[in-house]
Amino acid sequence: MTQGSKRILTLYDIMDKIEGRIKRMNNISAFPAAEYVPYTTEEAHVPISDLFKAEYKARTVMIWILQFLQGGMSFIIGTLAPLVLVAAGFTVIHSLLFTVVIDSGYVIGSLLASFVLDRYDRKAEIIVFAILLGIDGFAFSLIHLVGLILFFGTAYTFLDNFFNNSWHIYQAEIYPTRVRTTGTGAAFSLSRIGTFIFLSTFVVILDLYGAVPVFSINFLFGIIIAIAVFILGPKTTGKILEMISK
Numbered sequence: 292m293t294q295g296s297k298r299i300l301t302l303y304d305i306m307d308k309i310e311g312r313i314k315r316m317n318n319i320s321a322f323p324a325a326e327y328v329p330y331t332t333e334e335a336h337v338p339i340s341d342l343f344k345a346e347y348k349a350r351t352v353m354i355w356i357l358q359f360l361q362g363g364m365s366f367i368i369g370t371l372a373p374l375v376l377v378a379a380g381f382t383v384i385h386s387l388l389f390t391v392v393i394d395s396g397y398v399i400g401s402l403l404a405s406f407v408l409d410r411y412d413r414k415a416e417i418i419v420f421a422i423l424l425g426i427d428g429f430a431f432s433l434i435h436l437v438g439l440i441l442f443f444g445t446a447y448t449f450l451d452n453f454f455n456n457s458w459h460i461y462q463a464e465i466y467p468t469r470v471r472t473t474g475t476g477a478a479f480s481l482s483r484i485g486t487f488i489f490l491s492t493f494v495v496i497l498d499l500y501g502a503v504p505v506f507s508i509n510f511l512f513g514i515i516i517a518i519a520v521f522i523l524g525p526k527t528t529g530k531i532l533e534m535i536s537k
């Protein structure tokens with residue numbers, strides 16, 4: 292046997308061990324048969340109306356609802372926390388210091404999300420985190436103790452990173468290559484519109500009625516998003532990207 296043949300056999304042995312480990316991790320006895328997935332590299336303009344064709348209609352409605360409402364949910368703490376704290380009786384300086392601590396949740400959440408999100412179903416993650424954000428925000432609006440303010444505020448920014456990372460991945464997975472740019476771009480533009488509308492409105496509501504009504508609306512947004520994703524959103528985790536739209 293030549294030296295080259297020995298190296299090839301060694302590589303086969305290494306590959307067999309890797310495949311065996313993957314099978315044990317996924318509790319399977321054999322890998323699924325390879326599937327041919329048609330693809331295209333052709334560049335073509337896709338009109339918005341194509342997003343509402345039969346195969347895309349439900350997921351387009353779902354992602355538009357999610358994006359529009361999360362535009363308010365995702366920025367409510369980072370933008371309104373200082374105003375909420377001042378309205379609760381804290382000084383401007385203390386409110387800004389609290390906000391710095393609260394914003395640390397964005398950093399921690401982003402780091403941990405990169406290790407966790409691929410382990411679970413994306414659809415389920417969005418539903419869970421949308422509801423948790425609503426509950427956490429409502430709790431934040433009720434409390435006046437410094438320790439709890441910092442806890443619930445930081446928890447909100449922490450969870451928000453998991454929520455945002457989940458739907459960023461999900462919105463790209465629900466459309467095939469041909470309409471992905473149009474689908475994700477149109478949906479994301481709605482989130483910017485939602486951010487402008489809701490944060491402007493929340494400031495007025497906060498000034499007139501206080502923090503509880505603002506975060507009650509935020510809680511309602513979380514429930515609506517969870518329902519929309521549960522009913523209309525397809526499962527994507529573990530599926531071939533181009534086959535999801537079938």
